[in-house]
Amino acid sequence: MKITQKDVEHVALLSRLKLSEEDKDKYTQSLNAILEYMEILNRVDTSSIEPTAHVLPLKNVFREDEAGETLEKELVLANAPDRENGCFRVPRII
């Protein structure tokens, strides 16, 4: 699989990143390099190995259904670029 500049533009759009032409070039190359390395990994026979769901050897970490502290409203909105009536004010998005 080869990553084209069009793929990079697509991913950048999905990630809401604005890339310069120079960046697009650079990312096309680095993403291809990553995929090429994957190709090497793909040569390993993994047919008898369970897929890894998590890198830590942990399972079943739960909490009980008990209410705790909430954040003070002033702190909640402290980093909001814009606010109105106790809400985050954001551009209209359809």
Add this chain to the structure above:
Amino acid sequence: MSNSHKYETVIGLEVHVELKTKTKIFCSCPTEFGGEENTHVCPVCLGLPGVLPVLNKRVLEFAIKAGLALDCEIAGFSKFDRKNYFYPDLPKAYQVSQYDLPICKEGRLEIEAEGKKKTIGITRIHMEEDAGKLLHSGTTITSSHYSLADYNRTGVPLIEIVSEPDMRSAQEARAYLEKLKMILEYIDVSDVKMEQGSLRCDANISLRPIGAEEFGTRAEIKNMNSFKALQKAVEYEVERQAEILDEGGSIVQETRSWDEEKGVTVSMRSKEEAHDYRYFPEPDLVPIVVEPAWVEELRNSLPELPDERKGRLVNVLGLSEYDAGIITGSRALAEYFDRIVACYEEPKAVANWINGEFLRLLNAQGLEVTESKIDPEDFAALLRYIADGKISGKIAKEVFAEMFEKGEKPDEIIKRKGLIQISDEGALSAVVEKIVAGNPKSVEDYKAGKEKAIGFLVGQVMKETKGQANPGLVNKLLQERLESL
């Protein structure tokens, strides 16, 4: 008008259900509905950097219970994934959901639509977090200049129940959703209030020529907030697609929104590219391994489900399918019925009063069963008064209305208002005498062979006794009196 009969309708439903936990899925914020904006939030559900979500065990329990009630296979190994998309109702820019290893899969639900029973397959049930709420500055999103984000709902636990594309009509879709709601209410994992958004439904609808194997292109319909809306939206969408196909056009795969006021579905499509969620395993949450012993424990904790319960009411208590269907339509009503029957073992009489006066008053006042003021024992006592002939059915309705209004005991109401049925021959004979004397015209009519005239006279006696006279006795006394003239 199109030839929609040329096509077969194919419907699959995706139902989002808010779980009835005290706290959110990955943090300890309250899930309570309403509340001042942005006060039920914390660093975890706001997605602030450096926080760690931890799964609420009750969410897992409720998801498994739902799976068991829908005959699903419960996954021994399950995990969470991130579903990535930018939208301001999601502060993290991704939703924690489950992708390839959902907690439940391959279930089924039996429905009945237009008199026919049918089994609808359940593809999967997965757990995920709810998004926040956006309040738009204008009346609709398109006329708004900006939106206000309230994150109280962000992180409220949801299960998404995905059906197989097994439904073939709007009626079947509606029956499926109604049955699903009923079961979820029975197992007590959700409030299932469509109007408050704790039960939300999206429909995937496509048409194919009758006899065709392959599915047609589907449209996904959102924003249906009631059973009626679902049915109307499906009916509209089937017509819309049939017209396009008839004209030789093709259906665009897209998301459409049901506009309740106009009764149409409208395209919500903006950028096609938005639907690339790039799921990947959630690194902040570890996998879930469900022990079979726990699954069995949860299976044993399930209450009697609607179909079983209905079967018992029909086969053991002798109710009609219809009556049993209404009573078992809600767990609260079914339990109320059982409590009354426990005090008064005449299930048919109890069913008549529940499906008659009780539901009528409840619906008229827009109340839930649990809000009724009538104690099951009092309900039973009233029915016993009727059976014993102490009050007439007509008076009983009056007493029942008072019980419903004030929660007063029937014997108190009967005593206070002096409503005990008059079955004393002596007392009634005097009234009969008076009515006969006062209505010579009707008496004459009766004697002339107009037997119907006696009905009027009975009515007069009942009126005179404020409805308290035993109607059978009045009839008998009147007849005797008239014959003797």
